[in-house]
Amino acid sequence: NAGVTQTPKFQVLKTGQSMTLQCAQDMNHEYMSWYRQDPGMGLRLIHYSVGAGITDQGEVPNGYNVSRSTTEDFPLRLLSAAPSQTSVYFCASKRGGQETQYFGPGTRLLVL
Amino acid sequence: DAKTTQPPSMDCAEGRAANLPCNHSTISGNEYVYWYRQIHSQGPQYIIHGLKNNETNEMASLIITEDRKSSTLILPHATLRDTAVYYCIVRPRNNAGNMLTFGGGTRLMVKP
Numbered sequence: 001n002a003g004v005t006q007t008p009k010f011q012v013l014k015t016g017q018s019m020t021l022q023c024a025q026d027m028n029h030e031y032m033s034w035y036r037q038d039p040g041m042g043l044r045l046i047h048y049s050v051g052a053g054i055t056d057q058g059e060v061p062n063g064y065n066v067s068r069s070t071t072e073d074f075p076l077r078l079l080s081a082a083p084s085q086t087s088v089y090f091c092a093s094k095r096g097g098q099e100t101q102y103f104g105p106g107t108r109l110l111v112l
Numbered sequence: 113d114a115k116t117t118q119p120p121s122m123d124c125a126e127g128r129a130a131n132l133p134c135n136h137s138t139i140s141g142n143e144y145v146y147w148y149r150q151i152h153s154q155g156p157q158y159i160i161h162g163l164k165n166n167e168t169n170e171m172a173s174l175i176i177t178e179d180r181k182s183s184t185l186i187l188p189h190a191t192l193r194d195t196a197v198y199y200c201i202v203r204p205r206n207n208a209g210n211m212l213t214f215g216g217g218t219r220l221m222v223k224p
């Protein structure tokens with residue numbers, strides 16, 4: 001299994017641009033989530049999904065959209081990038097009934 | 113979710129046991145204690161979790177006090193590769209989507 005994969009690894013955007021961060025998992029996990037991590041800080045939950053077609057907001061959802069059309073994929077969309085969204089973004093997945101969350105390698109985003 | 117308090121940093125000599133404390137004085141009866149770690153620039157990695165009994169796995173041991181207001185993660189023989197930020201997280205086992213709330217963590221530096 002490839003586990004949790006994220007693309008791209010790095011991205012530079014200009015203020016106002018939009019983009020989609022991709023996340024995929026091949027472990028057939030029901031739960032998927034997106035976190036952001038600012039320098040020197042812990043991770044904060046943006047959005048999560050408990051299954052295909054079901055999404056919900058986390059702690060810091062403003063400025064981001066998600067959808068879950070398949071079990072494998074959980075893309076995160078930035079509608080109009082702002083410098084405050086400069087961060088490292090982590091995707092995670094988990095099987096229902098189990099405790100271990102598996103994290104992807106992260107996407108580093110710089111908004112100028 | 114209950115709040116946790118961890119020392120911001122600790123040092124440990126290679127080959128010695130690393131004991132990482134966590135205070136969670138407001139923990140409620142249905143909340144578990146989880147430990148994750150994040151090695152530089154990587155996604156967090158699950159270590160261990162427990163409710164009230166001490167737990168051990170191939171990575172570490174978790175000691176929870178009888179009143180459950182604090183816990184200690186023990187890495188029995190720390191190696192240089194254990195240098196990371198260690199997060200103590202308290203939450204109900206079946207909260208919304210089983211998502212995690214990360215605090216600041218403890219930065220463990222294992223020295224030769």
